[in-house]
Amino acid sequence: MRISVSSDMDEPVARTLLAELRARGHEVVAHGALRPGADPQWAVCSEAAARDVAEGTADQAVVCCWTGTGASIAANKVPGVRAALCTDARTADGARRWNDANVLALSLRLTSEPLLKEILDAWFAAAASEDAEDRENVARVERLDAGRA
Numbered sequence: 001m002r003i004s005v006s007s008d009m010d011e012p013v014a015r016t017l018l019a020e021l022r023a024r025g026h027e028v029v030a031h032g033a034l035r036p037g038a039d040p041q042w043a044v045c046s047e048a049a050a051r052d053v054a055e056g057t058a059d060q061a062v063v064c065c066w067t068g069t070g071a072s073i074a075a076n077k078v079p080g081v082r083a084a085l086c087t088d089a090r091t092a093d094g095a096r097r098w099n100d101a102n103v104l105a106l107s108l109r110l111t112s113e114p115l116l117k118e119i120l121d122a123w124f125a126a127a128a129s130e131d132a133e134d135r136e137n138v139a140r141v142e143r144l145d146a147g148r149a
Contacts, residue, residue: 004052006031006045006071007064011108013116014064020120021062029058046074046105053102054080061103072105079145082138088115089122096126100138 003026007014010033021028029052032038032045039045042065052058061081063071068085075083083103084095087110095101104123111119129135 001059002027004029004049004058004061006049008042042070043074046071050075050078050081068105068107089118092119092122093126100128
Protein backbone atom coordinates (compact mmCIF):
# COMPACT_ATOMS: atom_id res chain seq x y z
CA MET A 1 0.00 0.00 0.00
CA ARG A 2 1.22 3.54 -0.73
CA ILE A 3 0.92 5.80 2.33
CA SER A 4 1.63 9.52 2.57
CA VAL A 5 2.97 10.64 5.92
CA SER A 6 3.30 14.19 7.18
CA SER A 7 4.65 15.72 10.34
CA ASP A 8 5.32 19.31 11.27
CA MET A 9 8.18 18.22 13.52
CA ASP A 10 11.00 15.70 13.11
CA GLU A 11 10.20 13.89 16.35
CA PRO A 12 11.23 10.33 17.33
CA VAL A 13 7.65 9.04 17.02
CA ALA A 14 7.42 10.45 13.47
CA ARG A 15 10.66 8.70 12.49
CA THR A 16 9.41 5.49 14.13
CA LEU A 17 6.18 5.82 12.14
CA LEU A 18 8.09 5.94 8.85
CA ALA A 19 10.25 2.96 9.83
CA GLU A 20 7.26 0.94 11.07
CA LEU A 21 5.24 1.54 7.90
CA ARG A 22 8.19 0.53 5.73
CA ALA A 23 8.81 -2.57 7.88
CA ARG A 24 5.17 -3.53 7.26
CA GLY A 25 5.85 -3.41 3.53
CA HIS A 26 4.23 -0.09 2.68
CA GLU A 27 5.62 2.42 0.23
CA VAL A 28 5.92 5.70 2.12
CA VAL A 29 5.83 9.25 0.76
CA ALA A 30 7.05 11.80 3.32
CA HIS A 31 5.89 15.41 3.68
CA GLY A 32 6.76 18.30 5.97
CA ALA A 33 9.60 17.99 8.46
CA LEU A 34 10.14 14.39 7.33
CA ARG A 35 11.23 15.49 3.85
CA PRO A 36 14.26 17.79 3.54
CA GLY A 37 13.33 21.12 2.01
CA ALA A 38 9.57 20.67 2.37
CA ASP A 39 7.36 23.16 4.21
CA PRO A 40 6.93 21.79 7.76
CA GLN A 41 3.89 23.87 8.77
CA TRP A 42 1.17 21.50 10.00
CA ALA A 43 -1.52 22.98 7.74
CA VAL A 44 0.70 22.74 4.66
CA CYS A 45 2.12 19.26 5.14
CA SER A 46 -1.15 17.74 6.36
CA GLU A 47 -2.93 19.12 3.31
CA ALA A 48 -0.22 17.69 1.04
CA ALA A 49 -0.58 14.19 2.48
CA ALA A 50 -4.39 14.39 2.38
CA ARG A 51 -4.32 15.56 -1.25
CA ASP A 52 -2.28 12.49 -2.14
CA VAL A 53 -5.20 10.39 -0.87
CA ALA A 54 -7.89 12.52 -2.52
CA GLU A 55 -6.06 12.48 -5.86
CA GLY A 56 -5.40 8.74 -5.69
CA THR A 57 -1.60 8.89 -5.58
CA ALA A 58 -1.71 7.38 -2.07
CA ASP A 59 -4.07 4.77 -0.66
CA GLN A 60 -4.06 6.29 2.82
CA ALA A 61 -2.22 8.91 4.84
CA VAL A 62 -0.99 9.48 8.36
CA VAL A 63 -0.76 13.11 9.46
CA CYS A 64 0.97 14.23 12.64
CA CYS A 65 1.37 17.38 14.68
CA TRP A 66 1.98 18.03 18.38
CA THR A 67 -1.66 17.41 19.40
CA GLY A 68 -2.88 15.80 16.17
CA THR A 69 -5.78 18.22 16.13
CA GLY A 70 -4.40 20.73 13.64
CA ALA A 71 -3.25 17.96 11.31
CA SER A 72 -6.71 16.35 11.38
CA ILE A 73 -8.48 19.69 10.79
CA ALA A 74 -6.27 20.52 7.80
CA ALA A 75 -6.62 17.04 6.30
CA ASN A 76 -10.41 17.09 6.69
CA LYS A 77 -10.62 20.29 4.61
CA VAL A 78 -9.56 18.28 1.55
CA PRO A 79 -12.67 16.91 -0.23
CA GLY A 80 -12.79 13.13 -0.16
CA VAL A 81 -10.72 12.82 2.99
CA ARG A 82 -12.07 11.38 6.22
CA ALA A 83 -9.33 11.97 8.78
CA ALA A 84 -9.63 10.59 12.29
CA LEU A 85 -7.54 11.66 15.27
CA CYS A 86 -6.78 8.41 17.07
CA THR A 87 -5.15 8.19 20.48
CA ASP A 88 -5.73 4.48 21.01
CA ALA A 89 -6.25 1.25 19.08
CA ARG A 90 -10.00 1.02 19.68
CA THR A 91 -10.56 4.46 18.23
CA ALA A 92 -8.44 3.55 15.20
CA ASP A 93 -10.46 0.38 14.69
CA GLY A 94 -13.76 2.26 14.92
CA ALA A 95 -12.56 5.04 12.64
CA ARG A 96 -11.72 2.55 9.88
CA ARG A 97 -14.76 0.34 10.51
CA TRP A 98 -17.63 2.80 11.00
CA ASN A 99 -16.26 5.97 9.40
CA ASP A 100 -14.25 4.42 6.56
CA ALA A 101 -11.48 6.85 7.55
CA ASN A 102 -8.72 7.10 4.98
CA VAL A 103 -6.38 9.38 6.93
CA LEU A 104 -5.05 8.63 10.40
CA ALA A 105 -4.13 11.66 12.52
CA LEU A 106 -1.71 11.20 15.41
CA SER A 107 -0.44 13.31 18.28
CA LEU A 108 3.33 13.54 18.48
CA ARG A 109 2.95 14.41 22.18
CA LEU A 110 0.70 11.53 23.24
CA THR A 111 1.79 8.66 21.01
CA SER A 112 4.49 6.39 22.41
CA GLU A 113 6.22 3.78 20.27
CA PRO A 114 4.26 0.82 21.74
CA LEU A 115 0.99 2.75 21.39
CA LEU A 116 1.87 3.68 17.80
CA LYS A 117 2.24 0.00 16.91
CA GLU A 118 -1.09 -0.86 18.57
CA ILE A 119 -2.85 1.94 16.68
CA LEU A 120 -1.32 0.85 13.37
CA ASP A 121 -2.23 -2.80 14.04
CA ALA A 122 -5.86 -1.83 14.62
CA TRP A 123 -5.98 0.64 11.71
CA PHE A 124 -4.69 -1.87 9.15
CA ALA A 125 -6.66 -4.83 10.54
CA ALA A 126 -10.03 -3.10 10.30
CA ALA A 127 -12.11 -2.89 7.14
CA ALA A 128 -14.92 -0.51 6.32
CA SER A 129 -18.30 -1.73 7.51
CA GLU A 130 -20.80 -2.91 4.92
CA ASP A 131 -23.71 -2.13 7.26
CA ALA A 132 -26.28 0.02 5.43
CA GLU A 133 -26.46 2.63 8.19
CA ASP A 134 -22.67 2.98 8.32
CA ARG A 135 -22.46 3.29 4.52
CA GLU A 136 -25.22 5.93 4.51
CA ASN A 137 -23.35 7.99 7.09
CA VAL A 138 -20.18 7.86 4.99
CA ALA A 139 -22.21 8.78 1.89
CA ARG A 140 -23.67 11.74 3.77
CA VAL A 141 -20.18 12.98 4.61
CA GLU A 142 -19.24 12.64 0.94
CA ARG A 143 -22.29 14.73 0.00
CA LEU A 144 -21.17 17.35 2.55
CA ASP A 145 -17.83 17.50 0.69
CA ALA A 146 -19.72 18.21 -2.51
CA GLY A 147 -22.00 20.77 -0.83
CA ARG A 148 -25.06 18.60 -1.44
CA ALA A 149 -25.95 17.35 2.05
